[in-house]
Amino acid sequence: MDGPGFTASLVAGGVAGVSVDLILFPLDTIKTRLQSPQGFNKAGGFRGIYAGVPSAAIGSFPNAAAFFITYEYVKWFLHTDPSSYLMPVKHMLAASAGEVVACLIRVPSEVVKQRAQVSASSRTFQIFSNILYQEGIQGLYRGYKSTVLREAVEISPNLVAGNRNLWESSLRDCSSKSLSQFCCLPAKFLFPNSSCKSYIPFSLVQFPLWESLKALWSWRQRHVVDSWQSAVCGAFAGGFAAAVTTPLDVAKTRIMLAKAGSSTASGNVLSALHGVWRTQGLSGLFAGVFPRMAAISLGGFIFLGAYDQTRSLLLELGSESP
Numbered sequence: 001m002d003g004p005g006f007t008a009s010l011v012a013g014g015v016a017g018v019s020v021d022l023i024l025f026p027l028d029t030i031k032t033r034l035q036s037p038q039g040f041n042k043a044g045g046f047r048g049i050y051a052g053v054p055s056a057a058i059g060s061f062p063n064a065a066a067f068f069i070t071y072e073y074v075k076w077f078l079h080t081d082p083s084s085y086l087m088p089v090k091h092m093l094a095a096s097a098g099e100v101v102a103c104l105i106r107v108p109s110e111v112v113k114q115r116a117q118v119s120a121s122s123r124t125f126q127i128f129s130n131i132l133y134q135e136g137i138q139g140l141y142r143g144y145k146s147t148v149l150r151e152a153v154e155i156s157p158n159l160v161a162g163n164r165n166l167w168e169s170s171l172r173d174c175s176s177k178s179l180s181q182f183c184c185l186p187a188k189f190l191f192p193n194s195s196c197k198s199y200i201p202f203s204l205v206q207f208p209l210w211e212s213l214k215a216l217w218s219w220r221q222r223h224v225v226d227s228w229q230s231a232v233c234g235a236f237a238g239g240f241a242a243a244v245t246t247p248l249d250v251a252k253t254r255i256m257l258a259k260a261g262s263s264t265a266s267g268n269v270l271s272a273l274h275g276v277w278r279t280q281g282l283s284g285l286f287a288g289v290f291p292r293m294a295a296i297s298l299g300g301f302i303f304l305g306a307y308d309q310t311r312s313l314l315l316e317l318g319s320e321s322p
Contacts, residue, residue: 005072005311005314005315005318006069006072006073007314008310008311008314008315008318009068009069009071009072009311010065010068010069011065011310011314012068012306012307012308012310012311012314013064013065013066013067013068013069013307014060014061014062014064014065015061015306015307015310016064016068016302016303016304016306016307016310017060017061017063017064017065017067017303018057018060018061018064019302019303019306020299020302020303020306021056021057021060022053022056022057022060023302024295024298024299024302025049025050025052025053025056026049026050027291027294027295027298028056028117028295029044029049029050029051029052029117030046030049030288030291031288031291031292031295032114032117032118032253032288033045033117033118034287034288034291035249035250035253035254035287035288036118036253036257037254037257037258038118043117043118044117044118044119051116051117051119052112052113052114052115052116052117052124053113053124054124054125055109055110055112055113055116055124055128056109056113058109059105059106059108059109059110059113060109062105063102063105063106063109064102064303066098066101066102066104066105067098067099067101067102068098068307070094070097070098070101070102071094071095071097071098071207072094074090074093074094074097074098075090075091075094078090078093078094087211087215088208088211088212091207091208091211092203092204092207092208094207095203095204095206095207095208096203096204098203099202099203107140107141107142108140108141110256111131111139111140111141111142111256112124112127112128112131112140114253114256114257115127115131115256115257118257134260135260139260142255142256142258142265202241202242202245202248203241205237205240205241205244205245206237206238206240206241206300207237209236209237209240209241210230210233210234210237210238210300210304213233213236213237214229214230214233217229217233227305227308227309227312228305230304230305230308231300231301231302231304231305231306231308232301232305233304234300234301234303234304234305235297235298235300235301236297236300237300237304238296238297238299238300238301238303238304239293239294239296239297239300241296242289242292242293242295242296242297243289243292243293246285246286246287246288246289246292247273247276247285247286248269248273249288249292250272250273250276250284250285250286250287250288251269251272251273251276252269254272254275254276255269255272273285
């Protein structure tokens with residue numbers, strides 16, 4: 001099972017996740033308060049910008065570790081020739097699977113973290129206890145759908161069941177279509193009645209772009225990119241993906257911060273987006289876009305650079321051990 005370096009991916013992902021979350025937490029707090037329905041100043045302004053950091057710290061390692069071990073496993077499972085035109089699609093599917101698994105850990109952590117960020121006077125454990133008491137376990141998973149739609153798309157149960165031929169034939173059927181149509185492929189399995197054109201999931205943009213930029217840079221210099229070069233590619237990919245997925249991030253924030261029992265709290269992403277559009281227009285849908293781009297660009301540099309560096313180090317140590 002560990003032939004392709006799954007243990008190294010798990011540990012490297014966890015280290016990268018903790019590093020980026022703790023370093024960039026203040027920027028994330030500012031972004032959350034800008035998107036809060038009560039407004040930036042009432043949500044806390046620049047006060048207590050580390051409110052909610054315990055929740056982020058606890059969830060960071062298992063969240064990132066779960067993503068990367070899933071991401072690397074699906075890439076290995078759907079092995080294709082490096083020169084194949086299916087490579088971007090493979091990376092999209094691997095990122096989608098990774099995000100669906102990681103969101104099981106990320107969403108409860110983010111619900112608690114975001115409520116702490118807009119209620120800096122409340123302790124993290126107190127907020128966690130209140131959610132469980134008032135809303136039950138489902139309260140911790142409020143916004144799961146919007147988070148998954150923002151980060152990735154659900155993938156077909158046939159992948160989990162191991163029906164690899166179905167996926168490969170589906171990919172070949174779509175190979176002549178445009179890149180924008182590729183983004184809709186996984187969504188058709190679980191959301192047949194929805195328009196995936198409304199969703200440009202973060203990881204479907206970031207990871208294929210990151211992998212493509214690394215491949216292009218490697219080709220230009222005729223050797224595999226170094227960790228710092230991987231980090232630069234990650235910064236560009238992350239910033240671009242952050243910009244185009246900001247409306248989904250706004251919807252996710254509104255759903256997670258909504259009062260229990262309200263229409264927004266039901267988790268309807270389109271309804272949340274429509275409400276923001278109706279009251280605040282385009283500027284509301286892109287609230288916090290610049291701190292989000294700054295945080296995720298810097299985060300992509302730290303996260304993907306640290307992941308590549310740590311994974312390479314662990315694989316090197318593993319090859320040297322008897």
